[in-house]
Amino acid sequence: MRATIMFGAGDVRILNVPDAQIKEPTDALVRITYACICGSDLWPYRGYDSFPDNGLPMGHEALGVVEAIGSDVHHIKVGDLVAMPFAFSDGTCPHCQAGIHTSCVHGGFFHGNHDTGAAQAEAIRIPYADGTLVALPRDNAPDIMASLLTLTDVMATGHHAAVTSRVAPGKTVAVVGDGAVGLCGVIAAKRLGAEQIIIMGRHETRIALAKEFGATDVVSERGDEAVEHVRRLTAGLGVHSVLECVGTDDSMQTSLRIARPGGAIGRVGVPHNVNIPAASPTFFRNLTISGGPAPVRAYIEDLIPDVLEGRIQPGRVFDRRISLDDIAEGYRAMDDREAIKVMVTP
Ligand SMILES: [Zn+2]
Numbered sequence: 294m295r296a297t298i299m300f301g302a303g304d305v306r307i308l309n310v311p312d313a314q315i316k317e318p319t320d321a322l323v324r325i326t327y328a329c330i331c332g333s334d335l336w337p338y339r340g341y342d343s344f345p346d347n348g349l350p351m352g353h354e355a356l357g358v359v360e361a362i363g364s365d366v367h368h369i370k371v372g373d374l375v376a377m378p379f380a381f382s383d384g385t386c387p388h389c390q391a392g393i394h395t396s397c398v399h400g401g402f403f404h405g406n407h408d409t410g411a412a413q414a415e416a417i418r419i420p421y422a423d424g425t426l427v428a429l430p431r432d433n434a435p436d437i438m439a440s441l442l443t444l445t446d447v448m449a450t451g452h453h454a455a456v457t458s459r460v461a462p463g464k465t466v467a468v469v470g471d472g473a474v475g476l477c478g479v480i481a482a483k484r485l486g487a488e489q490i491i492i493m494g495r496h497e498t499r500i501a502l503a504k505e506f507g508a509t510d511v512v513s514e515r516g517d518e519a520v521e522h523v524r525r526l527t528a529g530l531g532v533h534s535v536l537e538c539v540g541t542d543d544s545m546q547t548s549l550r551i552a553r554p555g556g557a558i559g560r561v562g563v564p565h566n567v568n569i570p571a572a573s574p575t576f577f578r579n580l581t582i583s584g585g586p587a588p589v590r591a592y593i594e595d596l597i598p599d600v601l602e603g604r605i606q607p608g609r610v611f612d613r614r615i616s617l618d619d620i621a622e623g624y625r626a627m628d629d630r631e632a633i634k635v636m637v638t639p
Contacts, residue, residue: 296414297620298348302340305351305621313416318365321422323357323375327442328412328637330623332472333563338624341565349405352413353379354445356438360416368423375426377412377419378589379403379446384424394590413620415639427593430601439608439636440600443477444593447634448607450561451477452596453587455485458534458559462486465527469548470538471499473610473634474561476506478536480605483507491526493519499633502609523551532556537584540564552580560584611636
């Protein structure tokens with residue numbers, strides 16, 4: 294089967310690899326129907342991560358159809374349309390029961406995983422299928438399928454940023470980052486009742502989409518000027534909740550400075566060379582720094598009805614669709630910020 298393997302910065306290839314197959318009785322074999330490229334896939338693409346000799350299997354967000362199941366799979370059935378969160382989890386251990394499925398004691402990640410394969414491919418092996426997969430209603434319109442696809446990562450990740458930064462009705466919120474996760478963070482903040490939603494970014498088409506999703510204010514400056522602008526917009530107080538959707542030192546510094554005393558920062562941008570800075574100022578302002586890899590599996594079932602009934606349309610972040618064979622062009626388009634998010638069909 295064809296699969297996407299990254300061998301180094303900017304070096305993404307489609308290879309023929311052994312077909313995905315069932316190995317454990319709790320596995321499912323899923324034929325991928327929709328996958329996509331994630332902003333986090335750009336970290337290795339830009340050379341921030343190291344590469345094993347056999348490369349990194351890429352892709353961790355997909356919808357697909359179950360083609361086979363192991364003998365110990367009881368809830369997921371052959372023929373089901375399923376969503377696969379970016380992490381697998383058994384659904385039964387103490388961490389899963391606490392809603393932190395990304396820390397499942399039997400869990401793991403599909404990104405870079407040669408044992409399971411990854412999602413920018415024709416098929417994938419899903420461990421703990423009953424715990425990991427979510428069966429979806431079939432025969433959805435294309436825009437609904439696109440929105441369901443975002444629930445496997447970016448929409449659930451934006452939601453996690455909103456939940457961990459304690460967004461609630463009437464609150465003032467800033468979303469740092471205008472990528473697909475930041476845009477989904479705007480949707481999540483609005484969905485949870487935020488009164489003021491400040492999007493921090495400068496890319497025209499992304500900002501326009503953020504406004505349609507519910508952003509009330511735009512801050513396009515950076516650094517000190519951005520902090521000043523947020524203070525002006527919040528009567529000098531800062532925001533209750535910061536959704537940190539980038540993961541750089543600069544974005545974290547900005548997040549800490551725009552939060553009001555007692556406020557919270559939900560980090561979902563994968564940190565790169567980031568030490569949480571400003572230990573003393575954050576201590577004296579009683580800031581909560583929370584967040585991490587989104588436990589997609591904990592949220593996905595709550596978000597599905599909003600997608601199916603059209604209350605949220607996170608699938609609008611997809612502004613380019615390519616076939617698997619053109620994956621390298623998809624990475625280039627996202628790296629050049631030509632595309633917000635690229636959908637991939639095998
Ligand atoms: Zn678990």
